[in-house]
Amino acid sequence: MDTIAASCQESTRRRYRSHIRKWEAFCSRSRITYDAVTITDVLEFLAGLHHDEHLSYSAINSARSALSFYLNIEVGSNRLVSRLMRGIFNTNPPTPRYNITWDVRDVLTLLRTWSPMEGLQLDKLTMKLVMLLALTSAQRVQTLHKLRVDRMMSTPTEVVFFVDELLKQHRPGLSTPSGKAAKAPRTDRQFLFPRFEMLAQGTSPPRAVSCEALPGPHIDV
Structure with a gap:
């Protein structure tokens, strides 16, 4: 397991942890156990990040990557998840990190x-x-x-x-x-x-x- 965890850089794992904490809170509220997670639960969680927390596309995409890394179900390549992410992209397209640059x-x-x-x-x-x-x-x-x-x-x-x-x-x-x-x-x-x-x-x-x-x-x- 340590070798699998090492497939991600420590900085990436730190970024994933905040999303996983939100996922665990979502599972606790919804009374979802780890071994009973479905793709519908993942869709509801990601949609909530978009509609309720108003996170950016890049942040939600990072949350999708975190779930794909930690869960035992296919998330990143799932057709419905991909369509949801495309919908989030179309309704809330990413913006440049910097609008101006210094001389x-x-x-x-x-x-x-x-x-x-x-x-x-x-x-x-x-x-x-x-x-x-x-x-x-x-x-x-x-x-x-x-x-x-x-x-x-x-x-x-x-x-x-x-x-x-x-x-x-x-x-x-x-x-x-x-x-x-x-x-x-x-x-x-x-x-x-x-x-x-x-x-x-x-x-x-x-x-x-x-x-x-x-x-x-x-x-x-």
Whole structure:
């Protein structure tokens, strides 16, 4: 059972737990036992999330996935469940997570003032590095958190990180993706990509001897 449970990431299981608590409350109110669950019960539960709790399509779809994972009946591939989810989609279509985006030029303008790198304090050096990594690599926050200086290769044009831990975007049969960050052109002397060797040397005291992870911000951001 532990191996089956490990088929989902811990973050996914945490998201499922809130739906399962609602399902258990629904079963308690409806006097439904675990071994007597029918697809009609599942349909009534999902429809209640839509009509009574006014949850979004994505939240209800997550609840469907949770039931499909934990119950011993076919949920995800059931024809009636699929039609119900299509009806929810049509009546309450998903909306973009963000309606507006911030102008990246604002943060780049600020980072240009944080120079020269040799005189920066550790917190600013760290935040400059993390922001430039995020902008140049377009990686998830989880991936940035997993970057390690002992899994890094620097070339004249880019810095490559080899991530050997399980990430959200990993899939069976696919090789472990590497994180790449392009360096700024050397003609822009004031805005050169921070030297990782400098960061590694400058942050070695705060890091544990056995930990080669890149440091996080040292102040609230």
